[in-house]
Amino acid sequence: MNSLAVAALLLVLLGLAYQSGWSRSRALATVGGPKVHSRPQYHGSYVAIWTMMPALVVLLLWAWLGGELTHNHITAQIPADTLQALDQTALNAAINRIRAIASGFGVAGEVAPYEQAAGESLRSFQMLTGTGVLLVAALCGGAALLYARGRITARLRARNAVERVVNIALLLCSAVAILTTLGIVASLLTEALRFFTFINPLDFFFGTVWAPNNAPTAGNYGRYGLLPLLAGTLMITAIAMLVAVPVGLMAAIYLSQYAPRRLRAVAKPMIEILAGIPTIVFGFFALVTVGPFLRDFGRLVGLNINATSALTAGIVMGIMIIPFVSSLSDDILNQVPRTLRDGAYGLGATQSETIRNVLLPAALPGIVGAFLLAVSRAVGETMIVVLAAGNAPVLRGNPFEPVATITVSIVNQLTGDTDFSGPQSLVGFALGLTLFVITLGLNIFALYIVRRFREQYE
Amino acid sequence: MATTSASTSPQTAPERTRLIRAGLRRRHRSETIFRGLGMAAIVLALGFVVLLFVDVIRKGVPAFVQSNLHLEVFFDPAVIKVDPAPQTGDFASPAEFQAASLAWQRDVALLNWNRIIEASLRAKLPANTQIDTRELLTIPETNARHQVRELFVANPALLGQTVPVDVLASANAANWIKGNIDRSLGDAQQQMSPAARAVIDAFETSGTVSNGFAWSLFTNADSRAAPAAAGLLGAFIGSLYMMLIVIVLAVPIGVAAAIYLEEFAPKSRLTDFIEVNINNLAAVPSIVFGLLGAAAFINYLHLPISAPLVGGLVLTLMTLPTIIIATRGALLGVSPALRQAALGMGASKTQMVFHHVLPVTLPSILTATILGVAHALGETAPLLLIGMKAFVAQVPVTPLDQATALPVQIYLWQGNENRNFFEPRTAAAIMVLLGVMILLNGTAIFLRSRLEKRV
Incomplete structure (x- = not known):
């Protein structure tokens, strides 16, 4: 999927959401009207956060699952008897060729009819899923936008909500340090334990000869x-x-x-x-x-x-x-x-x-x-x-x-x-x-x- | 100092004065000695700084000069026998054109470009010089033929024309020209044959060879086949990508973590643990971060090996504690009056931190960041473990391409067998690295003084 389109969608959503929350808040603050709890920028950020979350979730889901789905779609297009004959490397090569045909770049040499068909099918599939995902993300974001906008009242504690999100983000950042330590300990321990399945720890810690065999065989x-x-x-x-x-x-x-x-x-x-x-x-x-x-x-x-x-x-x-x-x-x-x-x-x-x-x-x-x-x-x-x-x-x-x-x-x-x-x-x-x-x-x-x-x- | 005092009681006054004088002399002497030792330590430490810089600069300066051969290259149709280059319009798809064009380039590459080079060298030889082809071709660097070939690929219309081209002299020829090798050594120890050396000397007098500033050091990537053309650009871009990743990731995460720990975190066992944890992380040897990168990023997450992306992530994790600690120190230094004033005016805690405290600490955070990045820039050991010491002859285009980094390039060059040529090159690479670091540190100092004045 086009990352430029994704970035554009997110930016547009962000701008729209912030603007709509902000203007809604400004409309609330009339002379003689109710006392508004939060300032307009907090209402704007509030709506923006509500809008971005579902859109991002949709996009991340697609980033996670999309590759697999596309791969399955391509293999489904290859005729069963051809598929049987291909081993892993040849299959990857075939998939790359189909992708190249779909992208319009084409491939050199003879194009098998099934490749041509698969390429065209992949092309429409990519068009469909690409726009589909963008559309779903936009719709989810839009729905959330409307919901959050509807929640804005003079008494809504938008600032507190925004600050809670900021706090959680800060907490997650400081958790990175702990994750690093955990990562170090975990990776060192697991790999070292695997080492100790080959070599007795006593021989390692108290051995006086360092002569690793860089092309090890089972006994040596x-x-x-x-x-x-x-x-x-x-x-x-x-x-x-x-x-x-x-x-x-x-x-x-x-x-x-x-x-x-x-x-x-x-x-x-x-x-x-x-x-x-x-x-x-x-x-x-x-x-x-x-x-x-x-x-x-x-x-x-x-x-x-x-x-x-x-x-x-x-x-x-x-x-x-x-x-x-x-x-x-x-x-x-x-x-x-x-x-x-x-x-x-x-x-x-x-x-x-x-x-x-x-x-x-x-x-x-x-x-x-x-x-x-x-x-x-x-x-x-x-x-x-x-x-x-x-x-x-x-x-x-x-x-x-x-x-x-x-x-x-x-x-x-x-x-x-x-x-x-x-x-x-x-x-x-x-x-x-x-x-x-x-x-x-x-x-x-x-x-x-x-x-x-x-x-x-x- | 107490031994000469009142304990020995029955003494005459002059006797006591004499004793005290003697004691004082001794004490003052030891004072002078102690002070001298302190001075010596300072002189020694400063001497090491000066020695290191002088040594590196003295070794590195010759590498900033390259020897160029000025040749008139004739694109001889008798040698260059290929079909005309394929044109875009003749093919059905871009892939077909690409395939045809690659095939054409393969044909071009199979031509004997050495004959073209040899002919242009022979044209410059003084009359009656006898030298065989093999010896003659040790004078230009081996990339000369690629250079000429690429000229032709870029512009096939050159066929039959004569064009002035500057090519590099080979590493061994450059050693001879620059005097990096002892000219009085016997033939057995010389890297070049007597005939080739005579030709170089003749070229020097005729002006066919001249020395100029070594631009190739800055415009080329590393090269093994053509050592004289080996440059730092690839490593520089690799380092640049890594620094960008470090800045984009380590700075926001580090500052945010510091803000949380210093301003928001409740005093609990957990935050104590995080604090101890960060202090220890700052002192973990850098190579351990390399192990983490090899096991977690490459072996487990299957990120590409030798990529600046992985290097950047590893260096980010390594730099984070430094930035967190420095930012916490800066936040701690903000006067309570500022906080109380903000809170007193009705600001929330988050507003107080982001609107009032953070702007004041900006200079310190900036300085700490730049110093942290400079430190990451010079780090070598963790990068070796994530495969960044692979030989890479291309300039990386994206952070996912294979690359090396400046310090790793230094490591690779210092291990090259052609010591005479690569020792200056290594020192030159060190000068470039130190130059970048001095630039970064200077910026940090400058920014700090500028921003602190404003606050």
């Missing part, structure tokens, strides 16, 4: 041990934290306690630029600049550092997280009451003594919360690790060697593969579930700590 699925990936994730996260926490925390301390206002005004947004840079850019930076630099540096001091290694990915990820740590710590340091600081100064402490012995202990819970949030960020980070960690899912403790992480393996096992039939792709969901649980736990714990800390000083 390969080995899916989580531990090498978990170890790689933890190693990279630890390195990232070793970079991000000292630098981020010291930067926050300097900016909030020492820096002159002008420096703060320049330096703070500049550091936050780092937070806005896409992670793929950091990944490229790690791959082409930091990795080779570390390798050459290692050669200089006699270390064997791989260009793509846990160290490379960890350092760059640490750089990425610096602004996250520093802005969270900055907020938290600013929340420590001034009186604590002034008390320390009054006792003769120097500025750094105040910070180390008074400010930081007071802010510690908040900073721990920020630290945990940063850890959860690092655990879930993907692109830097995909590019710069080298993808070697082996359980080992040397940070100069390539590693693999949970996120990298999700990307490797799932990229471009939508046929979730074997364990080699389903494992992505089991890994995703693990990742989701880890980050969720960290986040809930961290938010709890930060909230406790805020309440303490509020």
Whole structure:
């Protein structure tokens, strides 16, 4: 059906309904007449809502069922003996040809008589149903319009009714967030459970060998041990934290306690630029600049550092997280009451003594919360690790060697593969579930700590 | 700091002063060190920002230059032997015309267009140059023959005429011309034969090859067979569609959800749950949203794979919490006086929110939206899982066509084997991406300052 005609119909209905409700309301409000409860635009919206609902329901019903009906109509036009001879692909091809004939575009080559007939029949069918549906939608809308218009009296609480509809719409919007979470949990769980029908969960969670068989056969699925990936994730996260926490925390301390206002005004947004840079850019930076630099540096001091290694990915990820740590710590340091600081100064402490012995202990819970949030960020980070960690899912403790992480393996096992039939792709969901649980736990714990800390000083 | 004080009591005054002085020196030294550490942290963090930008720009700038070959192409009737192009009027239905026209184009494509290219290259060679066909054809990019063929398809009247055409030099030739490859390397390491290199040098002196701004980077889609012609347009349009979907869906839904939660929701277990839920959703790793998209949108709802529509939906779900949280913050910041004034004048709660509170928060919502969209623009990982890393050589026309996105294009290019040529290209793509993001962020800052002044 022509979407332009649908849009036009809806617009015309909308305009008519609003206008009629509005003018009816204006007619009510006469000098010396009854006091009208709602303003004209509410009456207009009231009628418009009443009118659009049935029209939309009709159109949505057709959108839902129409394809099926048309399909059935076409297959009914194909002679039974021809239909018998067609398999699924040939049937689809025949249907497409009939559709092309019906649209007037035609088909190349010989047209079978039944095709011609079916095409013409389809054409009239489409004309009929198209106008029919539009007509029904218009009639339903019109009837509702008349009904709603008839209901308009001075005492009708049109505003309340309209506001109720608005409220329901708002509620539905906020339900999207819950639906998202439900969708995540449901899709991860169902697919992960399917994975566990292939692989024993114990072998997954406690296995030390990651060797998926990407062309699995019934008895030989390969080995899916989580531990090498978990170890790689933890190693990279630890390195990232070793970079991000000292630098981020010291930067926050300097900016909030020492820096002159002008420096703060320049330096703070500049550091936050780092937070806005896409992670793929950091990944490229790690791959082409930091990795080779570390390798050459290692050669200089006699270390064997791989260009793509846990160290490379960890350092760059640490750089990425610096602004996250520093802005969270900055907020938290600013929340420590001034009186604590002034008390320390009054006792003769120097500025750094105040910070180390008074400010930081007071802010510690908040900073721990920020630290945990940063850890959860690092655990879930993907692109830097995909590019710069080298993808070697082996359980080992040397940070100069390539590693693999949970996120990298999700990307490797799932990229471009939508046929979730074997364990080699389903494992992505089991890994995703693990990742989701880890980050969720960290986040809930961290938010709890930060909230406790805020309440303490509020 | 307390150790040197009154506890050691019987001391002479000068002795105490000396002790205190010593202690002070030590304390001031540690103060300086601490302060220096803070400074160092700032310098380090800012240094990383500068290093990153300088590195990307230094690597990317050469890719904004392309090497063009200026050729005189003769559409030789001896080579181009095809029937005249079919005309619309000769056929019964549009389908028949389309079939005939496709058949004609197939015939045209089967012609040896390389011979046309070769002849036009040979015409430019200096006298007495010996070079075989295969070596000579490594100089122009492989899409040159398509380019010339399309000229002919668009205008069959060109047969027998000579037309000036600019074609791209191949990636390897461009590496040689721009000096991306070390010219002193031996023949074994060079990608081009000695004869071809000599021809390029001769072309350079005769002006047949020249460098110009790389428009192809912005006007072409990705290309594998012709790397020098690979451009960002397809990825850019893909990203644009996704951003449009994000804006159309995430902004109204996000703002509406925030309004409900902040203004209307009764304080109950359910709304508490929604709130915790949204905070957690904001911190869920982006790749998990990719898993959701793969399982729900593609595997369950059977939406087309690699389509900007699915990418846009996934990014919408990812951006929603950010917008909700920012909008709630903005709503929370509106002064109670404004609300009370509206309610006092007889406005209903809905009127109060939509007529008075929302307009005041508009600048903050706008800023948060733009920042959220900018973040979505740079997101790569979830898109990889919904098949957007497929190689797509066409510019997508609708959001249902196959496409890539800018960050995914960066990912694809950085993995290309021709490192000498694609490393600058990747950096250039990053520059374009960062440019768009800086533009978005700048707009956000500008709009905020403009709108806040008005309120």
